[in-house]
Amino acid sequence: MTENRKLTLKDIARELNISISTASRALKGHPDISDETIRIVKEYALKHNYVPNVLAVNFRKNRTFNIGLIVPELVHHFFSTVISGAIDAAKKKGYNVIVSQSNDILQDEVTACRTFLASSVDGLLISISNETFEGKHMLDFINEGKPVIQFDKITDQLDTPKVIVDDFEGAYQAVKHLIDEGYDKIAHLRGRSEVKNANERALGYEKALKDFKREFQPEWIKECKLINEEEGYVFTKELMESENPPNAIFCITDLVALGVIKYLKKAGINIPQQVGVMGFSNWKLAEIVNPSLSSVDQHGYQIGVTATEMLIEKIQNHDIESHETVEIKTNLVVRDSTRLSKNEFGNI
Amino acid sequence: MTENRKLTLKDIARELNISISTASRALKGHPDISDETIRIVKEYALKHNYVPNVLAVNFRKNRTFNIGLIVPELVHHFFSTVISGAIDAAKKKGYNVIVSQSNDILQDEVTACRTFLASSVDGLLISISNETFEGKHMLDFINEGKPVIQFDKITDQLDTPKVIVDDFEGAYQAVKHLIDEGYDKIAHLRGRSEVKNANERALGYEKALKDFKREFQPEWIKECKLINEEEGYVFTKELMESENPPNAIFCITDLVALGVIKYLKKAGINIPQQVGVMGFSNWKLAEIVNPSLSSVDQHGYQIGVTATEMLIEKIQNHDIESHETVEIKTNLVVRDSTRLSKNEFGNI
DNA sequence: CTGTTAGCGCGTTCAT
DNA sequence: ATGAACGCGCTAACAG
Numbered sequence: 001m002t003e004n005r006k007l008t009l010k011d012i013a014r015e016l017n018i019s020i021s022t023a024s025r026a027l028k029g030h031p032d033i034s035d036e037t038i039r040i041v042k043e044y045a046l047k048h049n050y051v052p053n054v055l056a057v058n059f060r061k062n063r064t065f066n067i068g069l070i071v072p073e074l075v076h077h078f079f080s081t082v083i084s085g086a087i088d089a090a091k092k093k094g095y096n097v098i099v100s101q102s103n104d105i106l107q108d109e110v111t112a113c114r115t116f117l118a119s120s121v122d123g124l125l126i127s128i129s130n131e132t133f134e135g136k137h138m139l140d141f142i143n144e145g146k147p148v149i150q151f152d153k154i155t156d157q158l159d160t161p162k163v164i165v166d167d168f169e170g171a172y173q174a175v176k177h178l179i180d181e182g183y184d185k186i187a188h189l190r191g192r193s194e195v196k197n198a199n200e201r202a203l204g205y206e207k208a209l210k211d212f213k214r215e216f217q218p219e220w221i222k223e224c225k226l227i228n229e230e231e232g233y234v235f236t237k238e239l240m241e242s243e244n245p246p247n248a249i250f251c252i253t254d255l256v257a258l259g260v261i262k263y264l265k266k267a268g269i270n271i272p273q274q275v276g277v278m279g280f281s282n283w284k285l286a287e288i289v290n291p292s293l294s295s296v297d298q299h300g301y302q303i304g305v306t307a308t309e310m311l312i313e314k315i316q317n318h319d320i321e322s323h324e325t326v327e328i329k330t331n332l333v334v335r336d337s338t339r340l341s342k343n344e345f346g347n348i
Numbered sequence: 349m350t351e352n353r354k355l356t357l358k359d360i361a362r363e364l365n366i367s368i369s370t371a372s373r374a375l376k377g378h379p380d381i382s383d384e385t386i387r388i389v390k391e392y393a394l395k396h397n398y399v400p401n402v403l404a405v406n407f408r409k410n411r412t413f414n415i416g417l418i419v420p421e422l423v424h425h426f427f428s429t430v431i432s433g434a435i436d437a438a439k440k441k442g443y444n445v446i447v448s449q450s451n452d453i454l455q456d457e458v459t460a461c462r463t464f465l466a467s468s469v470d471g472l473l474i475s476i477s478n479e480t481f482e483g484k485h486m487l488d489f490i491n492e493g494k495p496v497i498q499f500d501k502i503t504d505q506l507d508t509p510k511v512i513v514d515d516f517e518g519a520y521q522a523v524k525h526l527i528d529e530g531y532d533k534i535a536h537l538r539g540r541s542e543v544k545n546a547n548e549r550a551l552g553y554e555k556a557l558k559d560f561k562r563e564f565q566p567e568w569i570k571e572c573k574l575i576n577e578e579e580g581y582v583f584t585k586e587l588m589e590s591e592n593p594p595n596a597i598f599c600i601t602d603l604v605a606l607g608v609i610k611y612l613k614k615a616g617i618n619i620p621q622q623v624g625v626m627g628f629s630n631w632k633l634a635e636i637v638n639p640s641l642s643s644v645d646q647h648g649y650q651i652g653v654t655a656t657e658m659l660i661e662k663i664q665n666h667d668i669e670s671h672e673t674v675e676i677k678t679n680l681v682v683r684d685s686t687r688l689s690k691n692e693f694g695n696i
Numbered sequence: 697c698t699g700t701t702a703g704c705g706c707g708t709t710c711a712t
Numbered sequence: 713a714t715g716a717a718c719g720c721g722c723t724a725a726c727a728g
Binding site: 018019020021022025032033034037059060061062 | 697698699700701703704705706
C-alpha cells in the first residue's frame with residue numbers, strides 16, 4: 001500500500017548535508033570517519049530504517065550470497081536431510097540456498113547448472129544424477145571461478161572437493177554385524193556398477209566376507225537397476241528359490257530391503273530367525289517397517305553442513321584449486337531384522 | 349583456471365564498432381535496428397558466448413527472479429513434496445526458489461522473512477509455524493510491494509492469497525468412509541485448537557458424525573500437542589481403556605496414526621476388524637506400515653505448483669491487492685487399516 | 697577526516 | 713537506424 005520508495009545513501013547524504021561516500025563509510029564504521037559523524041549517520045539510518053540495496057551491493061561486488069544445490073530428488077529422506085543441513089549452515093554464514101533437482105536426468109542437471117551459472121550463485125553443491133559420468137557442465141562452473149563441491153553421489157572424473165559417505169566402511173560394518181550375529185550365507189542386492197557408491201558398498205561387503213572367511217557366491221550378488229521395492233522382492237524370490245539360498249541379505253538401500261521383507265513375509269520365512277535383512281541409509285521407514293530394519297545411517301544433515309561450510313570457505317578465499325575429500329563416518333543402527341541373539345519385545 | 353573475464357556489451361560494441369546501446373538493442377531484436385546489424389551482433393554474441401550479466405540486469409530492473417519459500421520443516425514428506433512442485437513450477441517460468449525452514453519457531457520464521465526481504469526475492473511462499481498467529485513480518489514484505497502467498501498452514505489474520513488443502517472436506521470424506529465401512533464409534537485425535545488446519549479437520553469429523561447420525565462423544569476427541577507417534581500411542585491407550593471405547597480412530601496425521609497402530613497391535617486388538625484406523629496426509633509410511641494405513645492425500649506437489657504459479661503471476665502483474673483462496677481437493681486413499689468389508693490379501 | 701570522481705553492466709531517453 | 717549520455721545504488725581510489 002504505502003509503497004514508499006526505499007531510502008538510499010543519496011537520500012541520507014542529502015538530508016545530512018554530507019557526501020554519499022561519507023555516509024557509506026560512516027555506516028560501516030570506517031576508521032577515517034569521525035566518531036561524531038558516524039554516530040549521526042548511524043542514528044539517522046536507524047531511525048529512518050535504512051536498508052542497503054542488496055541488488056546494488058551484489059552488482060558492485062559481483063557476488064550474490066546465494067549458493068546452488070542440486071540433488072537427484074528432493075522428495076527423498078536422505079537428500080532432504082542433506083538440504084536441511086545445508087540451509088542451516090548457509091544461514092549461519094549469511095548465505096541463501098537455491099535448490100534444484102535433476103530427477104536423475106542428465107539433461108535436467110545440465111540445465112540446472114546453466115541456470116545457476118548464468119543467474120547468480122557464488123558456488124555449487126551437487127550430488128550427481130545416475131546418468132552423469134564426466135560432468136563438463138560443472139567444469140564450466142569452475143572455469144568462471146566459482147567453486148563446486150560434490151557430495152554423496154560423485155564422479156571421480158571431475159576434480160573437485162568432495163564430501164562423501166564412507167560407503168565402504170559402512171558396508172563392511174554392516175556385513176560384519178551380520179557375521180557377528182551368526183549369519184554365514186550373506187547375499188547382497190547391490191546397485192548399478194557404474195555408480196561409485198554402489199561399488200564401494202559391494203567392495204565393503206566382499207572385504208568383510210573375505211576377512212572373516214565366509215562363503216562367497218557370485219550368484220548371491222544381484223544388481224538392482226532401479227533401486228526399488230519391486231527389485232528387492234523379485235531378487236529375494238530368486239535367491240530363496242535357488243539351490244543354495246542365503247540366510248541374510250544386505251541391501252543397497254532401505255527401499256530395496258523393504259521389498260526383501262515383503263517377499264520373506266509372504267513366503268512365510270521368519271525374519272530374523274531364518275533370514276536376516278540389512279538395509280542402508282536409515283530412512284524413516286526402517287523404524288516403521290515390521291520387523292524394524294537394521295540399517296546404516298549416513299548422517300545426511302552432517303554431510304549438508306560440512307559440504308556447505310567447505311563451499312563457503314572456498315568462495316570467500318577464492319579457492320578454486322584445492323580438492324580435498326572429506327569422508328563422513330556412517331553409523332550402524334541395529335534393529336529387529338538382524339537381531340538374532342536377543343529380541344526383547346518380539347515383533348509388534 | 350582460465351579466469352577469462354566475461355564478455356560485456358561494451359566489449360562487443362567496441363569490437364563491432366557500434367555503440368553499446370545498438371548492441372543492447374540488437375540483442376533483443378529491437379525494431380529500430382536493421383536486420384543486418386541484428387544479424388551481425390547476434391552472430392558475434394553467439395560465437396563469443398555472450399551472456400548478459402544477470403546481476404546488472406537485476407539491479408537495473410530491481411528484481412531477482414528468485415522466490416523465497418519458507419516451510420516449518422524441510423525433512424517432512426508433505427513439505428518436501430510441496431517444495432518439489434514449487435521448484436518445478438518456478439523453473440518453467442525462469443525463477444529460482446530459495447528455501448528456508450522455521451522449525452516451527454516464530455523467531456526463525458521472522459528472521460527468514462527479514463533475510464529474504466533484505467536480500468533479494470521477488471515474492472514469498474510461506475507455510476507458517478505453529479507459533480505464528482498474526483504475521484506482521486509478512487506484512488513488511490507486502491508493504492514493499494512484494495507479493496506473499498500462504499499455503500497449507502495459514503493464518504486468516506493476514507490478508508493474502510492462499511492455497512490450502514480442503515481439510516474440512518478431506519476429513520469429512522475420511523469419516524464418511526469409516527461410517528460406510530460400518531464403524532459407528534469414531535474417535536478423533538485432533539491437533540491444536542489454535543491451528544486452523546486442525547480445526548477444519550475436526551469440523552469435518554463432527555459434521556460427518558452429525559450428517560450420518562453417529563454417536564458423538566466429547567471424550568473421544570483428544571488434542572495432540574506435539575503431533576507425534578507417542579501421543580497416538582498414549583491417547584489410544586486411554587481411549588481403549590475407557591468405559592466406552594471407540595471402534596475407529598481418525599488421526600490428525602499419519603504419524604499419530606502410527607502410534608495408534610502400535611498401541612493396538614501391542615494390546616492385541618485387531619486392525620481393521622476390531623478397530624479401524626484412518627490417517628491424514630498420506631505419507632510414504634502409510635503404505636509401509638502394517639497393516640497399511642488408509643489416509644487422505646493432500647496433493648502436496650500440486651499445492652506447490654499452484655502456489656508458485658499464483659505468486660509469479662502476481663509478481664509479474666505487480667498485483668498486491670487480490671486475495672483469492674484456492675482449495676486443492678484431497679483424495680481418500682483406502683488401505684487395509686479401514687478395509688472391513690473385503691480384504692483380499694490379508695496383512696502381509 | 698571528508699568530498700569528488702569514476703566506474704560496475706545494462707537499459708533508456710533524447711538527439712541526430 | 714544509430715549513438716551519446718545518463719542513472720540505477722553502491723564502493724573505492726584519489727585529492728585535498
